[in-house]
Amino acid sequence: MPRPVDANDVASDVVIELREVVATLGQFPALSGATMQVDRGDIVLLRGSNGAGKTTLLRLCAGLLPVARGTASVLGHDLVTERDLVRPHVGLLGHQNGLYSDLTVAENVRFWAATVGASSDEVDAAMERMGVAGRLAGVAVAKLSAGQKRRTALAALVARRAQLWLLDEPHAGLDQLGREELDSTLRQAAASGATILVASHELDRAESLATRTIDVIAGQTHDAGESK
C-alpha cells in the first residue's frame, strides 16, 4: 500500500497517480480510462471542452467520487480504500468559496483552520501569505471584491494545511487585477510545496500559469507536456 506523503519527505514526490481510472455519475461514464501522474509543486492545467470530465477528475482526486475501475492514489492514500483519509489534505474550490458572508476574513480563516486544529500563528501566516492580513482581516466577507473573496478562500486552504489544491475555473468572475493577483498567489503556493490542478476555459491565462498541461477528452486524459 502506498504510504502517505510527508511534506518534508523528498522521496515521495508523486502526489497524484491514476492508472486507467473509470468513474461513473449514475449510469453515465464520466471518466473512461484516465491515466496521469502529478508531482509535488506542479501546477497542472486540465484542458478540455464542457462535459469532457475535468470537474469529475477534480472531484475524484478530492475523494468525493468513487473509483469504479483502475487504480488511483492521492497523497499516498489509495482512493478505493482510503478516500476519507484523502479529504482533509485536499482543498477543492469550485465556483463558490465556502465562506460565511456575515463573518470577517479573519473569522472565516480561523474557523476553517480550527477544524484541523491549526494554531493562530498558522492562521496569521496563511492570511499574510494570501494578502488578506491587516486591514482586510477585520472586513466582513460580504463587503469584499470577488478577488479578495478568492484569496480569503485560498488563505483558508493554506490554514487548514491542504497540500493538494483542486481549482475549478478559478479565474471566473475576477477582473484583470484579481486574475494577476490569483496567478501570483498560486505560483507562490506551488513554490512553497503545494500541488495545484486547475480546470479552466481561459486557456491563455491558465497556460501561462501552468507548468504542465493535460488534455481531458471524452473522459480520457492525454498528457500535452510541459507548458512554455
Add this chain to the structure above:
Amino acid sequence: MSALKVAWLIAKKDLQVERRSRIITNQVVPFAGVTMVIFGFALDANTDVLALVAPGLVWLATMFSLLLLVQRTFSVEADDGALDAMRVAGVDARAIFLGKAFGLVIQLLALEVLLLFAAVVLYGETIRLSGAVLLVTTMISATCGLAAVGTLYGGLAAGSKGRETLLPLLTLPAVAPVLIGATRAVESALGTGAAELSDGWQWVSLLTVFAVAFGVGGALAFGPLIDE
C-alpha cells in the same frame, strides 16, 4: 480533532453568524410574537380560553419559528457552498449535525423564554414556582428533540429542489409527538386546567426518548443524507 470539538466550533460559528446578521432578533422573534398575537385574535381574546391553551400555543409558535431557524441555518451554509466545503475538507458529518443542532437549541431556548413571557403578558398565563424545575426540564428536552429533527430534515432538504416547501412537509409531522408531549408537560408545570405536577414527568420521559432517538439517529444518518 475530536467530533465534539468540531461540533462546538460549528455551533459557535453559527451563533456568531446569527449575532452578526441579526436575522433572529429582527425577523424570527417578531414573527413568533405576531403569531402569538394572531392566536389571540383567532380565539376572540378570551383570556380564560387563552390561558387554558397557552402551553399549546407557545409550542405551536416555537415549531413555526423552528422552520424559519432551520431554513436560515442551512441557507447560511448553502449561500457560498460552505456545507459542501466542509464535506470536501473531511469534516465529520456527525460533528456537523451535532454542531448545527446545538446552535439551534440555544436559539430556540432563548425564543421559548420570550414566548413564555408573551403568554404571561398576552394570555394572562401564570408561572408557579413549584413547577419551575419541570418547566425548565421540559423546555430543554423538547428543544433538543426539535433541534435534532430540524437539523436532520434541514440537511436532507438542503440539497433538494423546492426545499422551502419540503422542509415543513417533512418536519411538522415528525415533531407532532413533541408538540403533544411538551404541551402536556408545560400544562402540568403551570397547573393549567388543574393538571397535576407529577403527570408532567411522564411526558418529559417521552420527550427525552424522542430527543435521544433523533439525536443519535440523526448523527448517524446525516453523512449519507448530505452526501446524496
